[in-house]
Amino acid sequence: MSDAQRLIEDVRSRFGPKAAITDPSDVEPWLNDWRGRFHGNAAGILSPSSTEEAAEIVRLAGESRVALVPQGGNTGMVGGATPPADGSAVILSMRRMNRIRSISAENRLAVAEAGVILEELHHRANGVGMRFPLTLGSRGSCTIGGLTSTNAGGTQVLKFGTMRSLVAGVEAVLPDGSVHDGLSGLKKDNRGYSLDQLLIGAEGTLGVITAVALRLVPAVASRAVAWVGTESPMKALDLLRFLEGRTSSIEGFELVPDDCLQLVLKHIPGTRAPLESNQAWHLLIEATTSDPATDIAADIERMLGEALEHGIIGDAVLASNEGQADAFWRIRDSISEAERAEGPTLAHDISVPVAAMPRFIVDASAEVERAFPGVIASAFGHLGDGNVHFHVRAGTHAAPDWYASEGGRITHVVDDLVVAAGGSISAEHGIGQMKIDELERLGPPAKLHALRAIKHALDPLGIMNPGKLVR
Numbered sequence: 001m002s003d004a005q006r007l008i009e010d011v012r013s014r015f016g017p018k019a020a021i022t023d024p025s026d027v028e029p030w031l032n033d034w035r036g037r038f039h040g041n042a043a044g045i046l047s048p049s050s051t052e053e054a055a056e057i058v059r060l061a062g063e064s065r066v067a068l069v070p071q072g073g074n075t076g077m078v079g080g081a082t083p084p085a086d087g088s089a090v091i092l093s094m095r096r097m098n099r100i101r102s103i104s105a106e107n108r109l110a111v112a113e114a115g116v117i118l119e120e121l122h123h124r125a126n127g128v129g130m131r132f133p134l135t136l137g138s139r140g141s142c143t144i145g146g147l148t149s150t151n152a153g154g155t156q157v158l159k160f161g162t163m164r165s166l167v168a169g170v171e172a173v174l175p176d177g178s179v180h181d182g183l184s185g186l187k188k189d190n191r192g193y194s195l196d197q198l199l200i201g202a203e204g205t206l207g208v209i210t211a212v213a214l215r216l217v218p219a220v221a222s223r224a225v226a227w228v229g230t231e232s233p234m235k236a237l238d239l240l241r242f243l244e245g246r247t248s249s250i251e252g253f254e255l256v257p258d259d260c261l262q263l264v265l266k267h268i269p270g271t272r273a274p275l276e277s278n279q280a281w282h283l284l285i286e287a288t289t290s291d292p293a294t295d296i297a298a299d300i301e302r303m304l305g306e307a308l309e310h311g312i313i314g315d316a317v318l319a320s321n322e323g324q325a326d327a328f329w330r331i332r333d334s335i336s337e338a339e340r341a342e343g344p345t346l347a348h349d350i351s352v353p354v355a356a357m358p359r360f361i362v363d364a365s366a367e368v369e370r371a372f373p374g375v376i377a378s379a380f381g382h383l384g385d386g387n388v389h390f391h392v393r394a395g396t397h398a399a400p401d402w403y404a405s406e407g408g409r410i411t412h413v414v415d416d417l418v419v420a421a422g423g424s425i426s427a428e429h430g431i432g433q434m435k436i437d438e439l440e441r442l443g444p445p446a447k448l449h450a451l452r453a454i455k456h457a458l459d460p461l462g463i464m465n466p467g468k469l470v471r
Contacts, residue, residue, distance in 0.1 A: 114145025
């Protein structure tokens, strides 16, 4: 019997059959990443139902020198929750820890365990007249622990920031089995280093998050959702600045090139073009208000009319009801699905300074298409916070193994352009195992040294999510 199997049997004897899963049919779905690019092996899944059980499992794993791979909804984009292929690690699933321990409109805080599904938190917050202002396409399956561990972004970062800005405190089991309790939600706490901030975005390499205190904001009284056409990313940023000078209500500002829209219309049933005119670039804009007396739709309609008169935009339509608003968002949320249906796609989640992003999109796309004839480079996403998904599709490139033969070279070109522009090769998806080599190649030396030092100090046995983020 291997060390991993002994650990599994020990956990089963202590905490019951639900805490240790070994049936291959139950384990197999969790051995692969969401995109199907990374495949691992594991003798089983350990699944605590409480912080105390999680702490004991981590302590036992340390004694046995068995590595643990923390996992939530397994919706990550960089293979960060996929176990190693050699079967040396065991999955530590947090999905049974799925309680919302407390939620308070008065304190504007919710305390949710790591396994709580984001959509469930949305529903619970709405029930007390509040909301948790972070959303993304996988909201029906991603978990609070995973979102915190990867410092997730989503479509509302422009106004509310990433997960790091929305977390008021973290409870986590550290690699030695001790429990860090930071759930008090104190606005001021100057007792040295912030363990909460170290754990946010650490991708499970410094411990396993068991619960999170989250900031809430008042529920939306009304929203306005518009689909806008314009001639270039430069004009798109002009529109953002135009709107920001007139309102603080903009929380979503998504850039969509026409080629991505056409892919969605081609592959996603039930979608239709929002505009009658042909436009080179599109924008999905959402504005919200918590004031019932504010007619946000009228405000945005007036501003877009002014932008049209100034030549900033070429066309626009305001959603006339919630169904139409959701249809607009469905187009944006379906881009990756449509790309997969079209063929192989190489995805890059990158950021550069906001002011530099429009020119970067145009120039970097042209550079990649020049360097690799036949491919199609396209960028979409969160223009307002300087983060786009820079995707390269096979196009007419003839190589049957295009992804394997050209993927590494294309990524090097893209990442070199990003770094030259003062940006980051990972804006919101994390490093995981997919980007670990590129981080080592391009990461600032001082930062890499600090990351390795912190990892070694907190996890000297190397049992927490090995092979992810930093070696």
